[in-house]
Amino acid sequence: IAGITQAPTSQILAAGRRMTLRCTQDMRHNAMYWYRQDLGLGLRLIHYSNTAGTTGKGEVPDGYSVSRANTDDFPLTLASAVPSQTSVYFCASSDSGGGTGELFFGEGSRLTVL
Amino acid sequence: GQNIDQPTEMTATEGAIVQINCTYQTSGFNGLFWYQQHAGEAPTFLSYNVLDGLEEKGRFSSFLSRSKGYSYLLLKELQMKDSASYLCAEMDSNYQLIWGAGTKLIIKP
Numbered sequence: 001i002a003g004i005t006q007a008p009t010s011q012i013l014a015a016g017r018r019m020t021l022r023c024t025q026d027m028r029h030n031a032m033y034w035y036r037q038d039l040g041l042g043l044r045l046i047h048y049s050n051t052a053g054t055t056g057k058g059e060v061p062d063g064y065s066v067s068r069a070n071t072d073d074f075p076l077t078l079a080s081a082v083p084s085q086t087s088v089y090f091c092a093s094s095d096s097g098g099g100t101g102e103l104f105f106g107e108g109s110r111l112t113v114l
Numbered sequence: 115g116q117n118i119d120q121p122t123e124m125t126a127t128e129g130a131i132v133q134i135n136c137t138y139q140t141s142g143f144n145g146l147f148w149y150q151q152h153a154g155e156a157p158t159f160l161s162y163n164v165l166d167g168l169e170e171k172g173r174f175s176s177f178l179s180r181s182k183g184y185s186y187l188l189l190k191e192l193q194m195k196d197s198a199s200y201l202c203a204e205m206d207s208n209y210q211l212i213w214g215a216g217t218k219l220i221i222k223p
Binding site: 040041042043044045048058090102103104105106107108 | 118147149155156157158159162201203210211212213214215216
């Protein structure tokens with residue numbers, strides 16, 4: 001693993017199903033983030049974690065949950081997927097949560113909810 | 115309020131210079147970022163400005179005016195590989211990034 005890895009890269013999901021997007025980084029960064037990117041809109045923050053054991057809500061947290069049991073992993077769970085959650089999801093990390101560190105992004109997970 | 119404005123799309127010619135503008139409105143400011151995003155790929159960091167002035171990094175330069183809530187990204191000697199979206203993002207008083215929708219730059223031969 002080099003950098004930040006997301007899985008799956010693409011998924012089609014039936015509405016009402018539970019889905020977890022995985023994110024793992026090997027850079028020992030303290031801060032991690034989940035964004036969604038939709039056409040015509042800027043990246044929108046879903047949840048974030050400034051350090052292992054802590055999480056916070058971003059701009060659009062409803063319908064999503066996260067956990068940060070350790071430094072490396074930051075999974076995003078959709079408890080009951082809805083079509084409006086169709087989007088491209090990016091996980092990111094930085095080495096200075098709450099500071100001004102550059103963000104490193106994963107390659108994205110394209111999710112389609114039918 | 116927090117609002118990041120940048121043009122939706124721009125077209126330029128290979129070898130030329132292009133300037134992509136970004137304006138922001140916020141009561142707290144902790145810096146302005148520019149990222150590049152090729153189609154279907156992840157955003158990658160280009161620049162960070164927190165003080166007024168021009169930061170030059172090779173063919174790319176970024177400018178900031180805090181009093182005007184204004185930044186621009188200047189790309190020189192354009193190459194076809196510069197065709198991408200350019201994302202402006204402002205770091206607010208809570209150190210969270212507020213992102214613009216991005217400017218799609220099309221480079222023509």
